[in-house]
Amino acid sequence: MSTVFVVGSLNIDQNIRVQSLPRAGETVRGSDASFSPGGKGGNQAVAAARAGATVKFTGAVGDDAHGRRILEILSEARIDAHHVLVSGTAATGTAVIAVDDKGENQIIVSPGANAELTAADVDAGLAAVQAGDVLVLQLEVPTPLVRHAARSARSRGAFVILNAAPAPRQIDGLLDDVDLLVVNEQEIQALAGLAGIPGNHRELVQTLPPALGPAIVCTAGADGSFTVLHGSLVHVPAAKVAAKDTTGAGDTFVGYLAASLARNPSDLPAAMIHATHASAVAVTRTGAMESIPWVHEIAAPAPNPTIPNPTIPNPATSSLVVPN
Template sequence: MSHIVVAGSINVDVFLDVTALPKANETIIGKAMRQAIGGKGLNQAVACAKLGPPAHMVAAVGDDALAPQATAFLAQNGVLTDYVKGMPGATTGLANILVAEDGQNMIVVTPGANGLLSPGDIDAASSLIASASALVVQLEVPLATVRRALDVARQHGVLTVLNPAPVDPAAMELMRLADLVTPNETELMRLTGISDVSDASLITGLNALIAAGAKQALVTLGSEGCAALMDGALVRLPAYKVKAVDATGAGDIFNGALVTRLVAGDGLLEAMRYGCAASALSVTKPSANACPTPAEVAELMAQQPQIAL
């Protein structure tokens, strides 16, 4: 049976609910605190496991009390953890997340064990990656580790999906190893120098990623949906209409859902449509661990047929 490998981060997410996000140097009073298991890699792996074929993580946790919570959460959500490594003396990654009433968020990540995941750990999982249908990577682990994972996958003809988040301009060197790169609008601006999300700017930015070596490029646009270059033309998909509660992890759900459809044989446009639906449903629930079921995604897609613009 085919499988997907996600090489990336595992974090414990500490959420602070606030009325509105603070401005620079402003002190505010929070409304509530809650904790969840997250990290861009974990979120994407859970989405893959819930919506598609078996998903494995190549990742690292610390040797603290939070590590078994994280690995148990992965197992409970169907993600295989044989290559999740415990790092002696390290803490499990931590994300502090402010969530406003309108669903917008601000996130500060302390890498912990994520920063210790090495190219050697990728080599130890090379047979797993080589036999995968797709490899998904992000940038919450060292760049050299991401590069090695992409190298191994590319050597074996495995579909490579690079989600360049959190953004690092040095990631432009990885484009040559990416079959598909999936930034959000802010990441696309930082990577390519565009200043807005007009059609002309998006075309310029996405073309820059392709000129750097990516085979295909798309951009997620939050409440404005997503867009991609197809046969040289920009194609936009509008967002599904839902009531947002918490946008944390929506981009990760999009990426996981997208990949499940690509490995199932869908074209990029149909996979993007599915990712939009899954991510829209995720923002209707609190926390980053709000991936919908396949039935829920199918129902929303039937209720709101999307028309490409």
């Protein structure tokens, strides 16, 4: 099986439960404050590893208790973390997460050591990339590094997945070397605004790829996930569960999606189904990394996706190909 490489963020999450999320200028009372390992890059790497993929991670933590705990979690997931920088000058990145009684969240991120990652660190971490491998990226590390990593991996035949989160403020050059863009409803709207293309998420998953370049998978919570194959909309319904905490659900989806595509690059709908059920398990738990299930925990029957053509031709080369 191909290797999943991840370049991205590692944070310690401070989780606070609230009855309702605060509006602008509002103070709300919280309870059950706790710390747990997270960061979109780390979450997605753990998800891919727990899905059964061989995972190599490039990132940075501080030389502190939080950083050491994160490294323990990566090790427990059997992730190759030899290229995780341990900074002696910056603390481990921090995310403050408020979660309400419905499981919805608001997140504030302070990058800390994530901001110290360099192009040289990325080059070292991606030195072993070869054709057919998968690279997973997000936007919690500096954008120039994201572009650099995508260009480097794709030039060697790897398949590049970008989870455009947090939503970018500009897209100049960001998507040039991206094969598959994974976004939620808010992120696809942000990209649509930058591209000047109106529509809802179902429409945009069809109209944005010709303008932006990469194929798109859009996750939409209870509405499931969407992509386009051979010009037709594909919808994978969400699994129905009682959600406790949606933190990390999107990252679980991305990691499982990447692992599935590393195993079978020709079946995107099957990868989306697998990722959907992993996310459904994750939202029934609290926390980010801790909530991500191992593959043996996913026993629910798969939903029936609306798929116009379930067979995606095998790529002509060793690189993965997801058609628009």
